[in-house]
Amino acid sequence: MTNPAASRNQMPESDKPSLRRWLLTDTPASRRQARLASLYQGWLTLKSNKLTMIGFGILVTLVLVAILAPWLAPHDPFAQDLGNRLKPLWTDGFLLGTDSLGRDILSRLIYGSRITLYIVILVALIAPVVGLFVGTVAGYVGGWADMILMRITDIFLAFPRLVLALAFVAALGAGIENAVLAIALTAWPPYARIARAETLTIRQSDYIHAVKLQGAGALRIITRHIWPLCISSLIVRVTLDMAGIILAAAGLGFLGLGAQPPSPEWGAMISEGRKFILDHWWIATMPGLAIFTVSLAFNLLGDGLRDVLDPKDSGE
Amino acid sequence: MSGIVIKDLDVWFGSGRDRVDAVRSASFEVAQGDSFGLVGESGSGKSTILRALTGLAPDWRGKMQAGGELLGKSRTRSFYKSVQMVFQDPYASLHPRHSVDQVLSETLGLHGFSGIDKRIVNLLDDVGLGSSFRFRYPHQLSGGQRQRVAIARALAPEPQTLLLDEPTSALDVSVQAEILNLLTDLRAARNLTYLMVSHDLAVVGHMCERIAVMRNGEIVEIMSVGDMRAMQPVHEYTKQLLESSRGYVRAELSA
Secondary structure (H helix, E strand, O other): OHHHHHHHOOOOOOHHHHHHHHHHOOOOOOHHHHHHHHHHHHHHHHHOOHHHHHHHHHHHHHHHHHHOHHHHOOOOOOOOOHHHOOOOOOEOOEOOOEOOOOOEHHHHHHHHHHHHHHHHHHHHHHHHHHHHHHHHHHHHHOHHHHHHHHHHHHHHHHOOHHHHHHHHHHHHOOOHHHHHHHHHHHHHHHHHHHHHHHHHHHHOOHHHHHHHOOOOOHHHHHHHHHHHHHHHHHHHHHHHHHHHHHHHHHHHHHOOOOOOOOOOOHHHHHHHHHHHOOOOOHHHHHHHHHHHHHHHHHHHHHHHHHHHHOOOOOOO | OOOEEEEEEEEEEOOHHHOEEEEEEEEEEEOOOOEEEEEEOOOOOHHHHHHHHHOOOOOEEEEEEEOOEEOOOOOOHHHHHHEEEEOOOOOOOOOOOOOHHHHHHHHHHHOOOOOHHHHHHHHHHHOOOOHHHOOOOHHHOOHHHHHHHHHHHHHOOOOOEEEEEOOOOOOOHHHHHHHHHHHHHHHHHHOOEEEEEEOOHHHHHHHOOEEEEEEOOEEEEEEEHHHHHOOOOOOHHHHHHHHHHOOOOOOOOOO
């Protein structure tokens, strides 16, 4: 696998080919090189998948847009101009038209990307970590701990996600932070299930027995030996779930329980546009397209990451 | 003395109606520095004895002594320092995400050694892998190289006793010979005690001085390898086993 890549870079004219060869070597000489080499191999696999790179590109663009929002947005996303309300697409100065209060839709979409990223990152930081912890402990310790943790998981799984999130938000109060918390609290059970299933197969394997024979304790085995193997499938699952998380956040926004007006959250924008959807379709459609694009991008990236990270396939 | 003593050992899995008696009243002794083989067909309980010794099979009764201590329900760290095991399948016994360096340095760290860098290089030399293999991951190694890493891991705590669970059965024939020779050399160099499980009589004959033949969880016969080579078994089952190990024998023509 590495040979054709190495021979393609036979000309030693610049630094780049030798760096490449250094990364693709079969005999790494230091810990750092070994780690960088395996990262680089993963990147090459990821790069060879066109659809994944499209998804990756969209997400990089999303991050850049969110960071550069003040410079990219042509208008203030909150500035109302009732004289220019409900302008159609391609109007002068309002590329994607304006909404019912005369606010520029493009600017609101650009600022809304910040909220979307905020939701995605927070949920991705909370839900899989909780799920990983609960699942691996339940799977490895077994017995009563397994019973109790998994019944709690089952209770959370038994509720439809949006209904449970609604209940949380209703209890905690409407707002973007509470929406994130509610989504995270309803998103962790599937991760716990996956992590537990993986743990059950891993704990019976010889390499876990082998490290037990070195006198390693449960904490070390779970954190050093089981987590690294569970994390890859969780990352894949998280990227595939991102679409659902964005939609859930948009759903809460749409129902008026997530981001509150005038915040330019995409779901809330669709909700506002709903009243005019028959005569002024673009007001609801543009944020809908944004949600669709980002969700699709996460799905494409998740598919590619599965090819790279799944330890069962990376053996070759 | 720190050989292995096993007396009236019963090992079982499950309980109630699901209970399976894997080993029944097994007894044998291995003196320090000796090499002892357990042979028998699949499911005869030979690997289970190793698992009971290392604490991986928790339900047992009887007396086991190894690494200089009488064994109870749990194993101490000093036990793991003196008794180590090499697993059957080198493709399953190495963590797929840990490099050789990580495997060995974790093992050495757990046993509280210092000067880990130098020890890793020495261990890799001892098992016939150069230090160029140090930072490779298991998927960059062949089956024989993986088994050498597993042997290096077992040798890392400088044990007196190695439990070998069919260490070559997952390997090519040519690689099998290399690994067996390596194990023989290591035993001579470090004065190790071997307890080896195998279903291959040729392997056991090459490696061991005495063997125990197992069937359905019981030891039916303990004999020296000399007797085995001379085809002088006492028990009927051993006779069958030895016959079958000769492979195809032309039937005498009945006139």
